[in-house]
Amino acid sequence: MPNIEKKSFDALVVGGGIAGVESAINIANNGLKVLLVEKDLTIGGKMIMLSKVFPTLDCSACITTPKISEVDRHPNVTIMTNTEVLHIDKQDKHYFKAQIKEKARYVDVSNCTGCQLCEDACPVVVPDQYQYGMVGRKAAYIPFNIASPRVASIDIENCSLCGACEKACPTQCIDFTQEDKEYEIVVKSVVIATGFNLFDPLKIPRYSYGSAKNVITSMEMERHLAPTRPYNHVLRPGDGKMPDNIAYVLCTGSRDMTVGNPICSQICCMYSIKQAQLLMGALPMADVTIYYINIRSFGKGFEEFYEQAKGMGINFVKGKIGQIDELENGDLKVRYEDINQGKLVESKHDLVVLSVGAMANEDPKTMFKADTWKQDEFAFAQQKDLFYTPSLSSIDGVFLAGTTSGPMDIPDTILSSGAASMEAIRYIKQAKVEI
Amino acid sequence: MEKKETFKIKRETHTVSQRVKDELKAFNQIRRKILEAIGEEELNIPDIADKIDMSKEETMYYVMSLVKFNKLQATAMDDMDEYYFYKIKE
Ligand SMILES: Cc1cc2nc3c(=O)[nH]c(=O)nc-3n(C[C@H](O)[C@H](O)[C@H](O)COP(=O)(O)OP(=O)(O)OC[C@H]3O[C@@H](n4cnc5c(N)ncnc54)[C@H](O)[C@@H]3O)c2cc1C
Ligand code: SF4
Numbered sequence: 001m002p003n004i005e006k007k008s009f010d011a012l013v014v015g016g017g018i019a020g021v022e023s024a025i026n027i028a029n030n031g032l033k034v035l036l037v038e039k040d041l042t043i044g045g046k047m048i049m050l051s052k053v054f055p056t057l058d059c060s061a062c063i064t065t066p067k068i069s070e071v072d073r074h075p076n077v078t079i080m081t082n083t084e085v086l087h088i089d090k091q092d093k094h095y096f097k098a099q100i101k102e103k104a105r106y107v108d109v110s111n112c113t114g115c116q117l118c119e120d121a122c123p124v125v126v127p128d129q130y131q132y133g134m135v136g137r138k139a140a141y142i143p144f145n146i147a148s149p150r151v152a153s154i155d156i157e158n159c160s161l162c163g164a165c166e167k168a169c170p171t172q173c174i175d176f177t178q179e180d181k182e183y184e185i186v187v188k189s190v191v192i193a194t195g196f197n198l199f200d201p202l203k204i205p206r207y208s209y210g211s212a213k214n215v216i217t218s219m220e221m222e223r224h225l226a227p228t229r230p231y232n233h234v235l236r237p238g239d240g241k242m243p244d245n246i247a248y249v250l251c252t253g254s255r256d257m258t259v260g261n262p263i264c265s266q267i268c269c270m271y272s273i274k275q276a277q278l279l280m281g282a283l284p285m286a287d288v289t290i291y292y293i294n295i296r297s298f299g300k301g302f303e304e305f306y307e308q309a310k311g312m313g314i315n316f317v318k319g320k321i322g323q324i325d326e327l328e329n330g331d332l333k334v335r336y337e338d339i340n341q342g343k344l345v346e347s348k349h350d351l352v353v354l355s356v357g358a359m360a361n362e363d364p365k366t367m368f369k370a371d372t373w374k375q376d377e378f379a380f381a382q383q384k385d386l387f388y389t390p391s392l393s394s395i396d397g398v399f400l401a402g403t404t405s406g407p408m409d410i411p412d413t414i415l416s417s418g419a420a421s422m423e424a425i426r427y428i429k430q431a432k433v434e435i
Numbered sequence: 436m437e438k439k440e441t442f443k444i445k446r447e448t449h450t451v452s453q454r455v456k457d458e459l460k461a462f463n464q465i466r467r468k469i470l471e472a473i474g475e476e477e478l479n480i481p482d483i484a485d486k487i488d489m490s491k492e493e494t495m496y497y498v499m500s501l502v503k504f505n506k507l508q509a510t511a512m513d514d515m516d517e518y519y520f521y522k523i524k525e
Contacts, residue, residue: 120504123459123463124455124458124459124462125462125500125504126458127496133496134496134499135496135499135500135503136462136496136499136500136503136504156449157452157455158455158458159451159455160451160455160456160459161442161445161446161451162442163440163442163443166439166440166441166442172439174442175439175441176441176442176444176445177441177444177445213491213492230499230503231499231502232502232509232519233509233519235495235519237492237495238491238492238495239480239481239484239491239492239495239518240479240480240481240491240498240518240519241480241517241518242512242516242517242518242519285516330491
């Protein structure tokens with residue numbers, strides 16, 4: 001359990017995805033003290049889970065981990081993982097009180113070497129949430145190899161309390177006497193970097209996600225393609241077959257009034273084109289078809305990336321998917337409207353990937369006093385002025401970094417975090433009060 | 436150094452649910468069945484599923500978990516380049 005000797009900080013950064021990490025580093029580099037609070041067991045957000053990134057195809061882990069280790073080693077940053085922000089109350093100008101709860105990990109993180117002997121000893125197996133349930137994990141576990149901190153945790157809800165982990169641990173860092181701990185901290189400013197949620201495809205039953213075993217989400221495909229993948233290769237979760245005819249369904253849960261989300265998620269066209277290119281590398285004999293309504297390749301190098309995909313032989317079909325049905329052998333029958341030809345068509349694929357959209361994470365709403373935290377009509381954080389001050393929230397002294405305010409890719413997230421941290425620094429430096 | 440055994444202290448305040456006990460038992464049974472089904476052979480997922488009378492999807496989950504936990508390993512692919520074979524890890 002980290003010892004927060006200093007209970008006051010210049011800035012509280014909520015969310016340890018790439019937006020929170022970047023904001024924390026920027027603020028700390030200006031000599032200010034930062035508390036970075038992450039609800040998960042590891043920082044890194046979605047980016048640390050990705051395979052490669054569009055449009056450069058750089059390895060995502062390789063560009064995330066230097067940032068992660070920079071924030072981790074920074075003398076001005078205190079990181080608390082597995083920690084919730086209960087509420088943040090503005091007391092006065094430049095003065096917030098926050099109540100945070102650090103959940104028991106049942107491991108003394110300062111002594112854990114990440115040797116994984118507890119994991120080997122643990123007899124309990126449950127679906128691994130970091131692999132979207134495609135494979136199991138132990139009740140005593142390290143989330144994944146590049147997790148930060150790379151230390152064990154005990155999933156107490158699934159633990160059989162057999163004591164095997166405690167016996168196996170060479171540094172005796174397993175400690176079942178740990179309890180949740182609450183802290184009250186005082187800060188001069190707050191950066192909200194709680195990111196986005198993925199659209200839940202169960203909300204579109206006609207796509208058969210959850211019932212057809214070989215219909216998966218784009219985030220699951222990221223895991224298939226990442227170095228920390230669940231299987232030894234890209235394989236169908238339904239039967240272990242190597243797929244050779246893969247379909248992408250773009251705009252799943254975006255631009256769709258029937259699920260209450262009319263907006264474009266901005267990232268799914270490009271990440272699908274990226275995954276399709278990676279699949280052509282991993283499965284050279286495979287056919288990949290992308291069903292789209294429009295391709296939104298608006299960023300730097302994006303159009304060229306799209307052209308490159310076409311050149312590689314990826315099949316782009318302007319089509320609206322009506323229904324996906326599972327066949328007896330696990331293949332999928334896809335019924336769609338071919339928009340260019342204006343007719344209904346049926347096709348067969350052996351794996352379907354739903355390119356799920358980016359939805360608002362409404363967590364911040366519960367942190368602040370009612371009616372002070374404002375949201376836009378799609379439940380993302382409301383920006384005070386979209387054009388002139390996009391990183392200012394509805395609360396003075398609370399700044400918005402990354403996808404908290406709307407869907408965006410990593411380069412835009414970095415830019416947004418730069419803006420939010422600069423605004424936070426300016427705000428903190430104006431403070432006359434010593435806290 | 437003497438081991439602490441704090442799990443015994445936790446047992447006084449935390450009851451392990453019946454679900455956890457049942458799932459632990461079920462996993463051990465399935466693991467044994469899969470390892471027995473494979474034995475000295477190299478089998479793919481549909482073969483293993485057939486032998487243990489389990490759905491291919493569930494078999495995939497358990498076999499991949501056993502690969503992750505170093506009990507099984509993938510070997511070659513079949514002639515049709517469709518399925519990997521799995522064997523017990525030496
Ligand atoms: C399938 C897929 C592929 C993608 N591929 C690419 C790509 O190739 N290139 C690219 O540029 N972009 C890509 N993206 C987009 C990229 O993931 C985002 O731009 C990026 O993750 C945004 O970072 P973030 O920090 O704003 O949010 P997130 O990554 O969502 O991080 C938010 C963090 O906040 C934490 N958090 C949430 N709520 C709380 C709370 N209440 N308290 C404390 N912590 C909290 C979360 O646990 C998480 O760690 C992809 C997205 C998806 C879904
Ligand atoms: S980015 Fe592409 S796939 Fe995603 S919602 Fe927009 S148009 Fe649809």
